[in-house]
Amino acid sequence: MIYSLNFICICARCGVVSQIRNYKIRLLIAVLTLPLVCAVGVASANAADINQSEQSVEFARVIPPEQLRSGFTFISDDLRYLQTNDDLNPAFLWVIQGETLWKQASSKDSPSCQSCHGESNQSMRGVSTKYPLIDKKSGELVNLEARVNLCRTRYQHMNPLNLESEEMLGITSYVASASRGLPLNVRVDDQNKAHFLRGRSLYYTRMGQINLACTHCHEQNWSKKLQGETISQGHINDYPVYRLEWQRLGSLHRRIRACLSGVRAYMFPLGSKELLDLELFLGWRSSDSKIVVESPGVRR
């Protein structure tokens, strides 16, 4: 401001407004006020970002708990009709595929999922609501897809499935659908706190050429329109979803990548640490009694 005002000064004695012409004084003023100007710039640019205090135990929610709503409430009547009718829900084609794979044992040494876990609707009820969590053996953060692959490699002696493959989507949608009606239950403790904080910082970091953070749409402008589409709160209770845009089922990581491509940012690979940390934060963010699992969902 001082620079744009061309070093205007007011005489204390006579009140005359004039300009500081002496270049040495100008240089001195510029050097002294530069940190202040930078601080103002940083503060305004980060106005949307919340204070990331590592000391606080209870993390503040930006959207008040009474206003939390599932993404299901933002979609059109046509899609809601599709999602609520299992007969018409195209995502169920993958659930049926998953059911077949669940019961399938590829060989004697490769037991089926069912041989250990039994019927999914009983043993898997509530399981997907806790993910992502820390795997006890490796100490790493794993989501449902990673857990399926850990099971396959450790206990079923099979090759891991490719992420976003038909088989993987089938099994994850089948397991997730077993928890329908239950709220998400992602907890933050000392073990996964570092992951949580990283995910949280990613959520509030501006990204891409369009320079937007997740919060700008999903916490500051939810329920407003974006090119004819109503912006949701960005909850993850319905995943995996059948997206009309994809014309098939897709995982949460694929959807986050689609958002990243929308702001023209670098798209983290499927199953990457960044997306896992972000998924942990999103899971915590969606863990509320008002938001229940409705997998598999249908979106446009």
Next chain:
Amino acid sequence: MRKINAFKNPKSESMGESSANSLMTKRDWFKGVVTFGLISRLGCFIGSQIALPKDAFAQPSTAPTTPTTPTVGASSSNLSVAQLTPFQLLFKEITNSQPVTQGGIVLETPRLADNGHSAALRVYVQSPMTNEDYVKSIYLLSDRNPRPFMGRFDLTPINPSAEISTRVRLNGSQNVYALALTSKGQWLSAHVPVEVTESACLDAS
């Protein structure tokens, strides 16, 4: 600090000092810059008028066009084949240029389709569906898709009603047509306009 005198004193020139010093005055520099700016601006303007078409900088309209009035049936019969759109050609081919009655078909679709990849569609043809009088085929056509033919559904008297529901792909806002052929050889048609919106963000996932 030594003063750098890049400009000669205009007064000295007026007093008749030698002009061996070829440096310009500040005034001369200013005049030169302003003149250069004006000439270059003028040149750009003239060049744009000559070299580029008038609508060089016009942005293509991305708004969905309102579905136009359908031009099939009697109105297109006067046009030669070369003038017909692929949709009109297909319409003529399917009906074999026979007379088509508008009506008798209920075509339901959301006025605003979420996504062009999948729009719900329901076709109901009023017919007693008896052995003597039933709907043989229902055609679905699009007047804006790259391929106007969407589907053909064949029914029999076993079906108690001539009603089909499906989900279709729509390449933008357009009219969707349903053509029905009855067992008596009568052609019925109906159409319905659909607005199609695009997804919010381009998806490169």
Next chain:
Amino acid sequence: MVARIIVPAELKRDTPFEVRILIQHPMETGFRLDMMGTLIPKNVIHKLTVTFNSDTVFQASLGTGISANPSLQFWMKLSQPGLLKLFWEDDLGVIGEAVKSLEIKGPQN
């Protein structure tokens, strides 16, 4: 590829009911490009037949205008129990079948 035939839980004699068919198929239009920029060839379910006790109940010839994972619904009625068979074929020659046993519940005539 998975195919589903869905009918109401209770079917009554000579009472119309809706049959829903859902088939897992990409219905490639032939206009899409893959990650390397190559055109993905057209591949749609061009022929679909539903028979009930060897009588053709419903036939469809689909184009690229039908959305992926096609969903079709039509009406029929039963005078006797039997097998509802779905048969479809796509442009690559892949054949799919699904079978559903239909039983009549409720008071007999």
